[in-house]
Amino acid sequence: MTHNGKMRAVIKPERSPGLEMASVDIPRIGLHDALIKVKATSICGTDLHIFKWDPWARAHINPPIVVGHEFCGEVVEIGQEVTQVKVGDFVSAESHITCQTCAQCRTGNGHICKNTKIIGVGRDGCWAEYIAMPEYNLWLNPPDMPVEIASLQENFGNAVHTAFATDVTARKVLVSGCGPVGLMTIAVCKAAGARQIFATDISPYRLRLALRMGAHFAYNVSETDPVREIMALTDGEGVDVLLEMSGAGSALDQGFKALRDGGEAALLGLAPAAIGFDLNNHIIFKGATVYGIVGRRLWQTWYQMRGLLRSGAVDLTPLITHRFALDDYQEALRVMQSGQSGKVIMFPDGIANKEE
Structure with missing residues (x-):
């Protein structure tokens, strides 16, 4: 082992709120x-769950553990049997480490492998100077890709998987929840040629970003009834596709009310706990088709991401609103929680490259 010794890392030290x-x-x-020497790492909603130590985190995290699962970096050492990457390569990573031998993995459904270990959740993550990863999970980046964009590809994959679960081309789409993944989903729908894109949230900051990323209409649900507005703009038909990114019970209720009969819904947002839901009217009598979305399809979603980014069909640059040194992770988390941000990126080596 050539790279021995110590490194700085943000950890969940014990079963209580906070990180250190x-x-x-x-x-x-x-x-x-x-x-991999980590160049940039980004903050996800999952990291906020772990920071707050909410019921989901208490059920899934066994401290002490290094947190974080979105990153890019440079390969600095490889195992003796590694053939897919070499020292010096610029890589991102799929955070779901699958077994590759179960029935799901062998039938092209590795994203729902029951033996999955997620970095920063089930094993040490990337809010650190270095991380070790299986070569299978690494994704080669173009050398000139900005590190901020490279670090959030894993998260972008959630948006691509959700949007492409249905056919959104020439259709009316509602994206409920304009956190970073919702905002990226809007950009994918625009690139795919959606006819009308509606967005809902409670943060004016994020609703402005939604319009910038390609939404035609953005509604603050604390001030406006989005169902009434959507029905008025769709000749009473409603939307063809609901892409639910928030996990809020009220957003699910409004989303399905706005969905036309025979419509399709792809659900990514995680509810904080069990919620009440009008199954009869929202799904059964409506004849709706509903998809549960988890992770990214391995590796189909990654190739779709590559196509969207390299062609210029999707530009994620406007989504990156804040940059911090990893040492300032507490402030970075505060900004992410405030709703006054898009994607927040952190740099283990500091922010000398802030203006990249």
Whole structure:
């Protein structure tokens, strides 16, 4: 092992709210692993769950653990049997480490592998100077890709998977929830040629970003009844497709009310707990088709992402609103929680490259 010694990492030290910066061992790699020096890492809603120590986090996290699962970096060491990457490669990573041998993995459904280990959740993550990853989970980036964009591709994959679960081309689409994934989903729908894109949220800041990313109409649900507005603009038909990104019970209720009979819904947002839902009227009598979305299709979604980014069909740059040194993770989390941000990026080496 050439890269031994200690590194800085943000960890969940114990079963309680909060995180802390710690000095931990640089991870060791196996025969099929690579060691990556993290260049940039981004904050996800999952990280907020872990920070707050809510019921989901309490059920899934076993401290101590290094947190974080969205990143890019440079390969600095490879295991003896690694063939897919080499030292010096610029990579991002799929955060879901699957077994590749179960029935789901063998039938093209690795994104729902029951043996999945997620970095920053089930094993050490990337809010650190270094991370070890299986070579299978690494994705080669163009050398000139901005590190901010490269770091959020994993999260972008959630948006691509959700939008492409149905055919949104030339159709009326409602994206409910304009957090970063919702905003990226809007951009994908625009690139795919959606006829009308409606967006809902409670943050004026994020609704402005929704319009910038391609929404035709954006409604603050604390001030406006979006169902009434959508019905008025669709000749009383409603939307063809609901893409639900918030997990809020009220958003699900409004979304399905706005969905036309025979419409399709793709649901990514995680509810904080069990919620009440009008199954009869929202799904059964409506003849609706509903898709549950988890992770990214391996590796179909990643190739779709590559196409959208390299062609210029989707530009994620406006979504990146804040940059922090990893040492300032507390402030970065505060900004992310405020609703006054798009995507928040952190840099283990500081923010000398802030203006990239």
